[in-house]
Amino acid sequence: xxDIKVGSPKGESRKDRIRLTLSGRLTVNxxxxxxxxxxxxxxxxxxxxxxxxxxxxTDLSFLQLLLSVRKSAQALGKxxxxxxxxxxxxQAAAADSGLFGREHGGVEGADILxxxxx
Amino acid sequence: xxxNYADTMKAAFREEASELLAExxxxxxxxxxxxxxxxxxxxxxxxxxxxKGSGAMFGFEEIADFAHEVENVLxxxxxxxxxxxxxxIDLNLAARDQILDMLATSDGGAPATREKNDRIVSQLQKLxxxxxxxxxxxxxxxxxxxxxxxxxxxxGDRELYRIRFRPxxxxxxxxxxxxxxxxxxxxxxxxxAMAHTAEIPGLDEINPEHCYxxxxxxxxxxxxxxxxxxxxxxxxxxxxxxxxxLADLDAVDEDITQKKLGQILLExxxxxxxNLRRILSSKKLLGQVLVEEGLGEAEAVKSALHEQREVKRAxxxxxxxxxxxxxxxxxxxxxxxxxxxxxLVTVQAHLSQTTxxxxxxxxxxxxxxxxxxxxxxxxxxxxxxxxPIGSMFGKFRRLVRDLSGQLGKEVExxxxxxxxxxxxxxxxxxxxxxxxLVRNCIDHGIESPDVRAKHHKERxxxxxxxAEHSGAQVLIQITDDGAGLNSREILTKAVARGLVSPxxxxxxxxxxxxxxxxxxSTAQEVTDVSGRGVGMDVVKKTIEGLRGSLEIxxxxxxxxxxxxxxxxxxxxxxxxxxKLGDDFFVVPLAVVRECVELSPEDASRSNGRRLVNLRGxxxxxxxxxxxxxxxxxxxxxxxxxxxDAGGRGVGLLVDEVIGSLQTVIKNLGRMYQDLEGVSGxxxxxxxxxxxxxxxxxxxxxxxxxxTAMSHQT
Numbered sequence: 060x061x062d063i064k065v066g067s068p069k070g071e072s073r074k075d076r077i078r079l080t081l082s083g084r085l086t087v088n089x090x091x092x093x094x095x096x097x098x099x100x101x102x103x104x105x106x107x108x109x110x111x112x113x114x115x116x117t118d119l120s121f122l123q124l125l126l127s128v129r130k131s132a133q134a135l136g137k138x139x140x141x142x143x144x145x146x147x148x149x150q151a152a153a154a155d156s157g158l159f160g161r162e163h164g165g166v167e168g169a170d171i172l173x174x175x176x177x
Numbered sequence: 178x179x180x181n182y183a184d185t186m187k188a189a190f191r192e193e194a195s196e197l198l199a200e201x202x203x204x205x206x207x208x209x210x211x212x213x214x215x216x217x218x219x220x221x222x223x224x225x226x227x228x229k230g231s232g233a234m235f236g237f238e239e240i241a242d243f244a245h246e247v248e249n250v251l252x253x254x255x256x257x258x259x260x261x262x263x264x265x266i267d268l269n270l271a272a273r274d275q276i277l278d279m280l281a282t283s284d285g286g287a288p289a290t291r292e293k294n295d296r297i298v299s300q301l302q303k304l305x306x307x308x309x310x311x312x313x314x315x316x317x318x319x320x321x322x323x324x325x326x327x328x329x330x331x332x333g334d335r336e337l338y339r340i341r342f343r344p345x346x347x348x349x350x351x352x353x354x355x356x357x358x359x360x361x362x363x364x365x366x367x368x369x370a371m372a373h374t375a376e377i378p379g380l381d382e383i384n385p386e387h388c389y390x391x392x393x394x395x396x397x398x399x400x401x402x403x404x405x406x407x408x409x410x411x412x413x414x415x416x417x418x419x420x421x422x423l424a425d426l427d428a429v430d431e432d433i434t435q436k437k438l439g440q441i442l443l444e445x446x447x448x449x450x451x452n453l454r455r456i457l458s459s460k461k462l463l464g465q466v467l468v469e470e471g472l473g474e475a476e477a478v479k480s481a482l483h484e485q486r487e488v489k490r491a492x493x494x495x496x497x498x499x500x501x502x503x504x505x506x507x508x509x510x511x512x513x514x515x516x517x518x519x520x521l522v523t524v525q526a527h528l529s530q531t532t533x534x535x536x537x538x539x540x541x542x543x544x545x546x547x548x549x550x551x552x553x554x555x556x557x558x559x560x561x562x563x564x565p566i567g568s569m570f571g572k573f574r575r576l577v578r579d580l581s582g583q584l585g586k587e588v589e590x591x592x593x594x595x596x597x598x599x600x601x602x603x604x605x606x607x608x609x610x611x612x613x614l615v616r617n618c619i620d621h622g623i624e625s626p627d628v629r630a631k632h633h634k635e636r637x638x639x640x641x642x643x644a645e646h647s648g649a650q651v652l653i654q655i656t657d658d659g660a661g662l663n664s665r666e667i668l669t670k671a672v673a674r675g676l677v678s679p680x681x682x683x684x685x686x687x688x689x690x691x692x693x694x695x696x697x698s699t700a701q702e703v704t705d706v707s708g709r710g711v712g713m714d715v716v717k718k719t720i721e722g723l724r725g726s727l728e729i730x731x732x733x734x735x736x737x738x739x740x741x742x743x744x745x746x747x748x749x750x751x752x753x754x755x756k757l758g759d760d761f762f763v764v765p766l767a768v769v770r771e772c773v774e775l776s777p778e779d780a781s782r783s784n785g786r787r788l789v790n791l792r793g794x795x796x797x798x799x800x801x802x803x804x805x806x807x808x809x810x811x812x813x814x815x816x817x818x819x820x821d822a823g824g825r826g827v828g829l830l831v832d833e834v835i836g837s838l839q840t841v842i843k844n845l846g847r848m849y850q851d852l853e854g855v856s857g858x859x860x861x862x863x864x865x866x867x868x869x870x871x872x873x874x875x876x877x878x879x880x881x882x883x884t885a886m887s888h889q890t
Binding site: 087090091093094097098101118119120123124126127128130131134152155156157158 | 370383
């Protein structure tokens with residue numbers, strides 16, 4: 060199961076900021092669905108805020124999607140932020156994949172670490 | 178006799194203990210960043226255990242008792258019954274310092290306090306008690322061993338593997354999770370995977386069900402190649418998989434090849450040969466150029482650097498395991514040997530000269546043979562005193578850790594070229610200036626994490642301490658990525674201190690050099706960290722005392738690099754023998770660019786400066802006869818020895834250039850100690866004395882005098 064909620068913080072228009080809340084199993088089985096939601100939201104808004112909440116499982120495909128969002132946002136001159144990364148399942152997937160973290164991911168990893176908010 | 182023997186043994190223990198303490202400190206600092214590394218925990222334990230055993234054997238009971246208490250706690254950590262925390266490392270570092278104090282006490286130093294002893298022991302005991310109360314954490318090592326029961330092949334040599342694993346793009350769709358394979362691999366031994374993510378496209382191009390990530394993995398295991406291959410058995414056909422053994426860590430007689438960064442990238446296919454050759458010929462830093470030009474991803478470079486580090490670590494571990502092949506010799510014995518070789522070189526020069534004059538062919542050829550053997554003996558004797566600069570770099574890790582913590586800054590220290598060898602006496606004299614420079618980086622260079630974040634920099638600053646050989650010199654660089662020097666502020670301060678006048682037009686380099694002027698730093702600015710009564714002027718003086726030079730480059734907001742050029746040795750140098758009238762002088766060959774004959778039509782004067790036309794460009798030169806007030810008839814003809822004075826060319830006009838000379842340096846007596854422009858003397862083959870010129874100093878004095886003269890006119 061995956062749950063995707065799309066909204067904007069009070070007082071802000073969708074054009075300015077969209078908050079996309081992801082919950083459940085963020086895995087390859089739901090990758091197409093997540094990709095659709097993320098693409099649509101990033102095209103529509105200037106600031107895409109991805110919030111992880113009650114995440115049960117994360118895998119490499121989702122971590123790749125986050126990096127893809129970041130790449131696109133940078134190319135479009137937009138802002139993309141991720142919060143809720145302290146969720147245990149996210150931390151475990153990130154550490155196991157050797158993607159993030161100073162020890163493992165090196166330059167890119169350290170850079171991404173500062174991008175992801177706990 | 179018995180007393181002497183006991184003294185000798187105690188001295189041997191002191192020597193051994195200081196090495197063990199240095200190793201202990203390094204291992205603890207490494208452990209801080211890699212707390213699960215059992216090899217490091219074992220190394221710390223072994224060092225403490227040896228201190229205990231040797232201490233008791235040689236009558237250092239207090240040290241032995243103290244080390245015993247610390248060892249008990251380390252034993253718990255070794256057996257996974259106590260987690261390796263920052264607190265444990267801090268206490269062990271404090272224990273290490275305490276043992277150092279105890280050693281100094283036994284050597285007649287200030288007494289180490291008993292209270293501190295007890296405090297450290299009771300804190301350590303509390304830690305182990307707490308761990309016991311909470312229940313021991315599951316043993317990772319034993320779990321791994323259990324899991325492998327029945328499947329493990331015969332335990333062979335430990336080997337270091339390089340693995341590149343690039344799964345098929347469709348791997349997710351086949352139902353395989355590549356990350357699980359990495360986890361499986363990690364169960365085989367010590368494993369570090371670095372992911373490459375640069376190929377992940379943006380949202381418009383990405384296929385969210387495809388895998389774009391690939392990995393470079395360094396694995397140390399004793400399970401053999403088959404066990405490693407087995408992990409990938411189900412994906413091997415569709416993936417790109419390269420597994421290579423980089424080193425056999427248990428083979429004592431086999432040297433582990435240290436590869437250069439370019440070679441690793443080439444082997445991995447991250448760069449092609451043509452680009453590598455082009456970048457290497459540009460003499461810029463390979464990694465930097467690759468990333469700048471987009472020829473390689475930052476991750477690939479970082480990953481290759483990681484491999485270099487791992488291989489180096491493996492080599493060090495192997496070397497320490499085979500340390501029985503070296504013997505310990507007192508350094509004063511080596512000094513005596515080098516002195517004797519120095520005498521021999523002098524006598525040999527005399528012999529060659531005399532046989533040449535006698536004209537006996539057989540004698541000449543024997544003398545040439547003696548000359549060849551003497552040169553070999555000289556090189557061997559000099560190499561005995563050479564020690565890797567890494568032995569000094571090691572202590573900076575502790576300095577950086579403690580100081581950055583004290584100042585609330587985050588600083589990472591990277592050392593490069595640790596294997597670069599320098600004469601032991603030079604290394605000893607370099608220590609204080611380097612400590613000062615590193616302190617400066619942390620105190621004045623690197624900004625606080627918040628300030629750095631505001632400037633879009635990494636929160637943690639980086640200090641790179643590097644060393645490399647360059648001819649007969651060693652280049653040592655201290656680079657930080659901090660705030661850099663502010664030339665306006667320096668100039669304002671220098672004007673206020675009366676070091677320069679507001680009207681002076683100075684280049685940026687000249688402004689930076691003001692930092693090195695005596696009186697630039699004042700007591701008001703001295704902080705706990707960088708202010709120890711030593712200013713940059715003292716650093717400069719010490720470096721010049723080593724016949725070296727110091728150069729500062731800085732870019733505001735980006736950082737500062739201090740480059741030290743130090744001669745390899747202080748005992749024997751290659752020199753160029755020149756003549757003024759009947760007197761001989763030696764110019765160190767390391768700074769000589771070329772020699773040219775000066776004819777009157779090539780010489781000219783401008784604003785009181787002497788200039789020589791050198792292939793169409795004008796080069797300032799100093800008339801050495803006038804400068805040294807040597808007497809005799811002054812003329813503007815002769816030979817100009819062009820030297821490299823801190824990147825600029827300066828000429829020295831002499832009467833005659835004789836040729837190169839193996840120069841055994843003799844210190845000048847106390848009377849001549851403060852003589853500027855002369856750094857020593859040497860004895861020539863016929864017994865004549867030649868003064869060794871401190872040419873960099875000469876150039877600086879001449880320039881200052883000319884500047885003063887041009888101001889007067």
